[in-house]
Amino acid sequence: MQVTPLQQIESGLFSGYKIWMKRDDLLHPIVSGNKYRKLKYALPKEHSKEISTVVSMGGPWSNHLHALAYACRESSLSSIGLVRGLRKDSDPLTACLQDCVENGMQLHFVSREDYRLLREIPDYWRKFISNDSPQVKWLAEGGKSIEAMRGVTEVVEEIQLQLGQAADVIICPCGSGTTMAGIVLGMKGKGRAIGVAAVQNAGFLSSTILEMVYQGGTGSRDNFEILTEFDHGGFAKTSPELLDFCDHFTAETQIPIEPVYTGKMLYAVAELCSRKYFNNMHNIVLLHTGGLQGIRGFSSQP
Numbered sequence: 001m002q003v004t005p006l007q008q009i010e011s012g013l014f015s016g017y018k019i020w021m022k023r024d025d026l027l028h029p030i031v032s033g034n035k036y037r038k039l040k041y042a043l044p045k046e047h048s049k050e051i052s053t054v055v056s057m058g059g060p061w062s063n064h065l066h067a068l069a070y071a072c073r074e075s076s077l078s079s080i081g082l083v084r085g086l087r088k089d090s091d092p093l094t095a096c097l098q099d100c101v102e103n104g105m106q107l108h109f110v111s112r113e114d115y116r117l118l119r120e121i122p123d124y125w126r127k128f129i130s131n132d133s134p135q136v137k138w139l140a141e142g143g144k145s146i147e148a149m150r151g152v153t154e155v156v157e158e159i160q161l162q163l164g165q166a167a168d169v170i171i172c173p174c175g176s177g178t179t180m181a182g183i184v185l186g187m188k189g190k191g192r193a194i195g196v197a198a199v200q201n202a203g204f205l206s207s208t209i210l211e212m213v214y215q216g217g218t219g220s221r222d223n224f225e226i227l228t229e230f231d232h233g234g235f236a237k238t239s240p241e242l243l244d245f246c247d248h249f250t251a252e253t254q255i256p257i258e259p260v261y262t263g264k265m266l267y268a269v270a271e272l273c274s275r276k277y278f279n280n281m282h283n284i285v286l287l288h289t290g291g292l293q294g295i296r297g298f299s300s301q302p
């Protein structure tokens with residue numbers, strides 16, 4: 001796995017602060033950002049005798065399913081995606097799901113109610129899978145798992161080596177909270193971590209992250225916080241201010257971003273800079289979590 005650049009950001013949007021961006025969007029052309037790190041240990045090893053198929057869930061523009069389909073094909077594994085929302089045969093597939101199919105993923109469309117139950121009941125996915133053999137592995141929404149969290153811890157070690165010291169603060173966008181949990185675990189109590197919730201009603205995230213970090217074996221960690229005021233109306237929702245902000249950022253820095261995750265994080269960081277939130281913090285590191293394939297959804301979101 002290559003080491004991604006830690007790039008200093010020159011932008012008036014964050015004036016007065018030294019901001020670094022860990023460019024995990026450059027980690028892999030398809031399995032980019034946190035997906036690569038989350039799948040690194042969660043996927044069975046190539047030619048594993050025990051597992052032949054991986055099943056997971058996601059929306060019609062899921063970065064996770066998109067990355068999973070490709071990664072499974074590369075590891076000679078079959079993949080099945082349980083996709084949110086029933087679909088008529090005549091409805092076109094999103095570009096994201098077309099890529100999944102091209103990479104060999106079998107898709108099953110499930111009702112919103114079933115999707116909710118998939119989130120809540122651990123074995124509910126079996127209802128949709130005819131192959132009941134033990135060789136099937138389930139990955140929860142967003143790839144959330146302890147192995148996924150462990151994969152993310154490695155980004156903290158890389159950042160520390162690149163900076164020559166621990167970062168004062170590492171900031172990332174949050175969906176399931178797995179990436180943030182990996183950062184908190186990897187920081188080993190040095191510095192602070194801030195997660196920007198990309199979803200609405202994200203009050204659950206702090207306890208989810210605490211629980212995952214605890215399961216990671218370090219005991220409790222309280223050097224993190226979750227900001228819930230920057231969701232711009234909810235998951236995959238945007239506002240004109242957010243879209244303008246993303247355009248402005250990319251025009252200034254030439255760094256591509258998407259508005260669902262990294263765009264919301266950067267918007268929050270700019271706001272925190274204007275509130276002088278980072279005073280006395282010298283190395284502020286933002287994690288670019290990739291997911292650029294999702295931009296295609298903004299002209300044709302079903």
Ligand SMILES: Cc1ncc(COP(=O)(O)O)c(C=O)c1O
Nearest residue numbers: 063175176177178179261289291
């Ligand atoms: C591009 C991108 N960034 C951030 C996240 C949030 O990651 P997590 O679910 O680990 O909180 C996701 C979702 O997995 C994502 O696709």
